[in-house]
Amino acid sequence: MDRTNTENADSSDASAGTTGVSGAGPGGRVAAFDGLAAAVLDDRGAVTGWTETAEELTGFRAEEVSGRPVRDLVADLPDDQRGTTHIPTSGRVRLRHRCGNTIDVTFRTTRVTGSEEFLVLAAPAHHVADHQNGAALLRALSTQHRITIALHDTDLTTMQTNSTPGGFDGRPVQPGTRRYDVLGPEDAENIEAVLRQVLKTGVPVLHRTQPVPRRRNPSRRHALSLTAFRLEDARGRPTGVAALYIDDTDRLRARRHLDLTREVAERVGGSLDVVRTAQDLADVLVPVFGDLAAVDLARSVFDGEEPAERLGGGDLQLRNAALAPAAAVWPAGIRLGNPVPPLSDHPLLRSFQHGETVIYGRDDFVALIGGPHLAEQLLPQDARAVMVAPLYARGLTLGAIVAWRTGRSELFTEDEKDLMRQIASRGALAIDNARRYTREHRTAVALQQSLLPPATTDTPAAETSGVYLPTGRGAGTRGDWYDAIPLPCLRLALVAGDVIGHGIPASATMGRLRAAIQPLADLELEPDELLSRIADLVQRLAAEAPPGNHDVVGATCLYAIYDPVTGSCAMASAGHPPPVLVRPDGTAEAVGIVPGPPLSVCGMPYETTTIDLEPGSVLALYTDGLVDRHTDDVDDGLRRLTDALAVSCRPDRDLDETGRALLADLVDEAPRDDATLLLARTRTVAAGDTAAWQIPADPAAVSEARQWATRQLTAWGLDDLLFPTELIVSELVTNAIRYGRPPAELRLIRHNVLVCEVTDSSSTQPRLRRARTTDEGGRGLFLVAQLAERWGCRHGRNRKTIWSEQPVDCSR
Numbered sequence: 010m011d012r013t014n015t016e017n018a019d020s021s022d023a024s025a026g027t028t029g030v031s032g033a034g035p036g037g038r039v040a041a042f043d044g045l046a047a048a049v050l051d052d053r054g055a056v057t058g059w060t061e062t063a064e065e066l067t068g069f070r071a072e073e074v075s076g077r078p079v080r081d082l083v084a085d086l087p088d089d090q091r092g093t094t095h096i097p098t099s100g101r102v103r104l105r106h107r108c109g110n111t112i113d114v115t116f117r118t119t120r121v122t123g124s125e126e127f128l129v130l131a132a133p134a135h136h137v138a139d140h141q142n143g144a145a146l147l148r149a150l151s152t153q154h155r156i157t158i159a160l161h162d163t164d165l166t167t168m169q170t171n172s173t174p175g176g177f178d179g180r181p182v183q184p185g186t187r188r189y190d191v192l193g194p195e196d197a198e199n200i201e202a203v204l205r206q207v208l209k210t211g212v213p214v215l216h217r218t219q220p221v222p223r224r225r226n227p228s229r230r231h232a233l234s235l236t237a238f239r240l241e242d243a244r245g246r247p248t249g250v251a252a253l254y255i256d257d258t259d260r261l262r263a264r265r266h267l268d269l270t271r272e273v274a275e276r277v278g279g280s281l282d283v284v285r286t287a288q289d290l291a292d293v294l295v296p297v298f299g300d301l302a303a304v305d306l307a308r309s310v311f312d313g314e315e316p317a318e319r320l321g322g323g324d325l326q327l328r329n330a331a332l333a334p335a336a337a338v339w340p341a342g343i344r345l346g347n348p349v350p351p352l353s354d355h356p357l358l359r360s361f362q363h364g365e366t367v368i369y370g371r372d373d374f375v376a377l378i379g380g381p382h383l384a385e386q387l388l389p390q391d392a393r394a395v396m397v398a399p400l401y402a403r404g405l406t407l408g409a410i411v412a413w414r415t416g417r418s419e420l421f422t423e424d425e426k427d428l429m430r431q432i433a434s435r436g437a438l439a440i441d442n443a444r445r446y447t448r449e450h451r452t453a454v455a456l457q458q459s460l461l462p463p464a465t466t467d468t469p470a471a472e473t474s475g476v477y478l479p480t481g482r483g484a485g486t487r488g489d490w491y492d493a494i495p496l497p498c499l500r501l502a503l504v505a506g507d508v509i510g511h512g513i514p515a516s517a518t519m520g521r522l523r524a525a526i527q528p529l530a531d532l533e534l535e536p537d538e539l540l541s542r543i544a545d546l547v548q549r550l551a552a553e554a555p556p557g558n559h560d561v562v563g564a565t566c567l568y569a570i571y572d573p574v575t576g577s578c579a580m581a582s583a584g585h586p587p588p589v590l591v592r593p594d595g596t597a598e599a600v601g602i603v604p605g606p607p608l609s610v611c612g613m614p615y616e617t618t619t620i621d622l623e624p625g626s627v628l629a630l631y632t633d634g635l636v637d638r639h640t641d642d643v644d645d646g647l648r649r650l651t652d653a654l655a656v657s658c659r660p661d662r663d664l665d666e667t668g669r670a671l672l673a674d675l676v677d678e679a680p681r682d683d684a685t686l687l688l689a690r691t692r693t694v695a696a697g698d699t700a701a702w703q704i705p706a707d708p709a710a711v712s713e714a715r716q717w718a719t720r721q722l723t724a725w726g727l728d729d730l731l732f733p734t735e736l737i738v739s740e741l742v743t744n745a746i747r748y749g750r751p752p753a754e755l756r757l758i759r760h761n762v763l764v765c766e767v768t769d770s771s772s773t774q775p776r777l778r779r780a781r782t783t784d785e786g787g788r789g790l791f792l793v794a795q796l797a798e799r800w801g802c803r804h805g806r807n808r809k810t811i812w813s814e815q816p817v818d819c820s821r
Contacts, residue, residue, distance in 0.1 A: 045132045050118075052125040054078050054096055066114070066131065068107030079129070084111045096127055101134055136243060150253070157254040160240070163247060165204055204237055204250045211247070213238035218257060232261045266428045269297050273432050278439030281446040283311055284330050290410065290436040291333035298425070298432075299396070299412035301339075301389050304331040305349050306400070306408035306440070313448030315405055320362050322354035327408060342386030350387070353377055361409070366398040366430045368421045391415040398429045402437035407444065410436065453513050454479045457488070460520040465665055466493045469760050470501035470573040471628075471689040474664040476672050478684045480511070480634070488515030488564070489632040489683035490523055494530045497801055498764050498812050499573050502530045503689055505585065505630035506566040509609070518550065522564060522608075533803030536568045536581035537615040540605065544583065547608040563609025567630055571622065574694045574758055578628065579619045583608045586636060586643070589651050590620070591627040597655035599647055624693045627658040634682035635675055650675060664688050694760060698725075704742055704753040704767070714742040714755050718765075725759050730815055733796040734765060737813050740793050741767040744811070748773060762798070763817050768810040 046066040049058030055078050059071035067074075067082065080086055084103045099117040106112055116131040150158045150171070159170040196219070203214055217235045234257040240249040277289045287304040294302040305327040307316030319325055327349035332339060342350070352358055355377045357367045369377065374395050375384045392413050400407040410433050414421065458477065466473045473493040488508025496502055504526060508515045525546050529539050543566065551562040567588065569580035580588065580600070584607035591597040605615035622628065629650075636646030653675060657667045668686050676684050700721045704710050718738045722731050738755065745753040749769030758764035793800050797813035804810075 045130060046114075048079065048129045048131075049121070050079055050096065050127045050129060052127075054080060057126060063131075066112065066133070067104055073107075104131075157256075159252045159254070160249060161204060161252065162249040163208065165201055165208070165250065168249065200235065200252075203235065204252060207237045207239055208247055208250050211239045211241075218261070232257045262424075265297060266424070269293070269428070270431060270435075272297075273435050277436055278442065281443050281450075283313075283440060283443045283447055286436075286439050286443045287330035287408075288333070290432075290439070291331040294410070294412055294432070295333040298429070300415045300418055301337060301392075301413040302331075302333045303329060303343065303411045304400075304408060304436075305411065306330045307406070308348075310407050310440070310444050311447075313444050313446075313451055316407060318406070320359070322352050322358060324351045325349055330408070338390065340386055340389060342383075343389075350378065350383065353379055361397055361399055362406070364399055364401050364406075366396065366426050366433065368426060369395045369397065389413050389415055393418060394420050396421050396426065396429055398433035400433055400437035400440055402434075402441040405441065407437055407440050449512065450479070453516055456513060457490075457516045457519070460516060460523060461490055462492050466495075468493075468495050468501055469499045469692065469694065470495075470571050471691045472664060473501075473503070473687060473689045474668045475685065475687045476665075476668040478634075478672050478676055480683050488519040489634060489685040490519045491630060491685045491687035492523060492526065493687065493689065494527055496530060496533060496570065497799065497803075497814060498766065499694065499758065499760055499762075501571045501573070501689070503569040503571065503628065503630055503687060504566065505588075505632060505685060505687055506564050507585070507632045507634075507683075509563040518562065518564070521550065522546070522566075526566075526568070531801075533801065535617055535805065536570060536579055537605075537617045539568055540566060540581050540583045540608070540615045544606075544608045544610070544613075551609065563607055565607050565633075569628070569630070571628075571689070571691060573692055574699055576621055576623070576691075576693050577619055578622050578691075579617050581605065581615045581617045583615060586631065586633055586647065589629040589631075589647075589654050590622070591629065591654050591658040593623055593625040593660070595655055595659075597651050597658075599651060622691045624691060625660060626691045627654070627664075628689045628691065629654055629658075630687040630689075632683065632685045634684035635672070635686060637682065658688070658690075664690055694758060698759040699756065701754055701756040704745060704751075704755055706746060706751040706753070708743075708746055710746065711739055711742050714738050717755065718757060721757055722763075727759070727763060727817065729818070730763055733815060734763065737765050737793050737796055737815075738767075740790070741765065741811055741813070744790070745769040749809075759817065761817055762814040764812060764814055765797075766810050766812045768808055770808050772804060772807070772809055 046063040047058075047060040048056055048063050051057050055076055056074045057076075059069075059074055064070055069082070074082065082104050084105050086102075096118055098119075099115075101113070101115050103111045103113050113134040114131045115134045115137040116129055118127050118129050120127055147158070147169075150156060157171060160168045162168050200219060203217060203219075206212075207214055214235060214237045219233045219235050234255040236253040236255075237250055239247055240251055242248050272293050273290070276293050277286060280286050280289065283306065287306060291302045291304050308326050308328050309316050311328070311330070317326070329343065329345055329347050329349065332343065332345060353376060355373070357369060357373060358377060361367050371388070371392060371394070374388060374392075375381055378384055378387050392415050394414050396412045398410045400409060410429070412421075412429065457479065461477055462475065464475050471493075475491040475493070477489065477491070488510060490504075490506050490508075492502070492504035494502040494504065504523075506519070506522060508519045508522070510518065522543065525543060526539070529542055534542070547563060554562050565582075565584040567580065567582045567585040569578055569588065571578040580602060582602050582604040584604055587599045587602045587604070589597055589599050600618070600620060602618045603616045606613040631650065633643065636650050637643055650671075653671055657671055659667075668688050672684060672686055700717075702714065702717050704714060715735045715738055718734050719731055722728065722734055727734075742753075742755060745767050749771040751770065753767065753769040756764075756766040756768070758766070790800075793813055797815055800811070800813040802809055802811045
């Protein structure tokens with residue numbers, strides 16, 4: 010036969026280690042022997058026996074080969090070997106097929122005991138190679154400790170497995186067993202359903218995760234990765250199923266830990282609220298890491314302050330900030346906002362205070378919290394173990410994360426301890442960021458509120474109420490402000506403004522602008538001129554800003570002056586939203602004002618708009634945080650504000666109450682911008698409390714003006730002011746005739762002060778000076794300043810007014 014003797018494993022190697030066979034394949038033959046041909050040779054190599062499988066292999070019938078040398082069937086056999094009678098024990102040859110083809114076969118011979126004949130077994134070489142490779146693969150898989158392999162027949166009975174007592178189920182699986190003999194009914198049925206499907210369809214299952222409980226501890230479950238594929242014979246007929254089980258518990262645990270770490274990074278830290286951040290941290294731990302979780306924070310952290318360092322037992326100054334799940338049945342002593350009770354000086358507590366994550370058993374925890382009685386108030390029901398990790402960031406221990414496992418849950422492991430340490434580190438940074446924001450936000454809000462005027466004022470011109478609501482997001486206040494500035498002659502200036510930027514710099518800028526507007530208002534400038542001067546100031550502030558910050562210094566502003574004598578209100582806007590007017594009849598509308606550029610734009614003119622206000626009207630000034638919301642445009646917000654003002658500004662309702670209710674209704678829970686609202690309910694001076702006369706351009710009119718004033722003060726019952734008023738009128742009218750231009754007018758106004766005004770058409774600014782002894786004039790304004798409580802001059806369009814005020818005794 011072949012010229013070389015090649016060592017070959019017999020066909021039993023393909024099923025080495027198999028100790029049980031459940032049945033035969035189709036046709037009554039075991040699938041492993043399909044294609045195995047047999048022949049009997051005499052001692053000369055002639056065929057004396059020929060099997061059906063040999064006929065199937067070569068195509069020759071028994072009568073055709075009987076008595077012939079088997080070498081006649083070998084193709085390509087050298088002539089010098091055709092006469093030999095030596096029969097090799099094994100090898101590989103190419104046989105002729107009856108149809109003329111050749112077949113590459115592997116053979117093995119053995120002498121029949123007690124006879125001179127030989128039994129020859131042969132099979133196609135590729136079948137033998139397949140059996141050899143399959144046996145090698147099976148042996149390799151059988152030696153893998155982390156892979157359990159099981160070969161099942163068509164009834165899904167285990168024919169062979171490498172399962173050992175150290176396997177996932179704790180004891181070896183014997184051949185002839187089924188899944189029901191090893192697993193619980195539900196788990197066995199789930200796995201067998203998968204295997205039946207594979208056997209039926211031939212579609213393999215790859216890496217299907219199947220949780221399986223531990224036999225010795227059913228509360229702990231393995232995560233098995235199941236891979237199964239159908240076994241077939243050489244003709245493609247199903248012979249069983251091969252299943253590979255990989256204990257994926259560690260990998261999946263590592264994956265869960267990685268997922269948990271990622272989720273902490275994604276979900277924790279998105280809020281700058283300390284309590285919200287703590288709640289996010291507790292929520293992310295349940296149920297992935299523990300059955301219950303709590304976050305306790307130092308009491309000072311809630312206020313944005315740094316916690317004090319503490320060692321040992323006692324009151325740790327901790328308060329509960331978050332619980333998860335909130336709907337769980339928590340012990341009576343664990344409630345949101347509750348202080349953590351004093352603890353014993355336990356070694357594990359000391360370890361925690363030195364920055365270590367610690368795991369308490371139930372007994373240790375009972376000892377820590379002071380005994381069984383207190384434990385009932387603080388220990389969750391069925392608690393098995395608790396892990397406590399310090400929230401440590403930037404050298405500060407801000408609090409602690411506490412995670413419980415209850416019931417039949419697994420105990421905490423060392424790798425979970427390391428995981429908790431990482432989570433606590435991330436959580437601590439997020440909470441510390443929120444703490445620092447809280448501190449900065451409170452500081453900015455305190456500064457902002459300290460720079461704002463009193464919330465309410467009451468002047469002859471109007472009663473006012475201002476409300477300020479700081480932003481609930483970002484890095485602090487946005488520099489919004491309002492102001493109500495009493496002016497001479499009973500007039501009132503109303504201001505609303507919004508500074509670009511946020512935080513303390515914005516509050517500081519706001520304070521500088523408000524401080525600048527007040528003295529300019531005292532100069533009684535017209536609204537457009539005042540805004541122009543403030544715009545110049547903003548340009549100087551921008552020039553003083555650090556490089557790169559010039560463009561972030563700016564503001565919008567609305568400035569209005571209301572005169573209760575005439576009932577007129579003059580206003581100008583520097584990029585600010587228009588005010589809303591609510592008339593006494595309840596109708597409301599936005600005032601049609603022409604806005605100028607924001608204060609950061611210099612050199613552009615502003616336009617003054619004048620409207621008449623009825624007594625009892627409400628003028629509302631606000632900032633854009635009240636009308637600019639995420640889902641609405643500014644016009645919608647303005648309409649909503651106008652409608653709300655029309656409903657709320659009732660004459661019988663307190664103005665301060667109205668403002669606060671409006672802010673609560675119109676602003677989001679966490680507004681993205683500051684919001685301010687200034688409400689002014691106007692008043693007018695009664696017609697009987699004013700008197701006015703035209704002054705002729707004649708020096709003799711000075712005497713006549715004194716007579717007008719004397720008669721009017723007598724009618725008002727202000728006899729005690731007759732003498733100083735006559736002198737004031739005399740000096741002011743004299744200056745108007747001598748230095749001014751006609752027409753000129755004298756006006757007296759009675760209220761809590763007596764106002765004397767002389768208006769002429771000259772723009773010359775009067776000056777107060779001290780006259781020399783030899784001077785014949787120059788003492789007029791000096792006398793006015795001595796007789797009046799205060800005096801001044803204001804300019805209008807093509808006119809000026811010199812005024813004085815004297816206090817009136819209102820007790821009469």
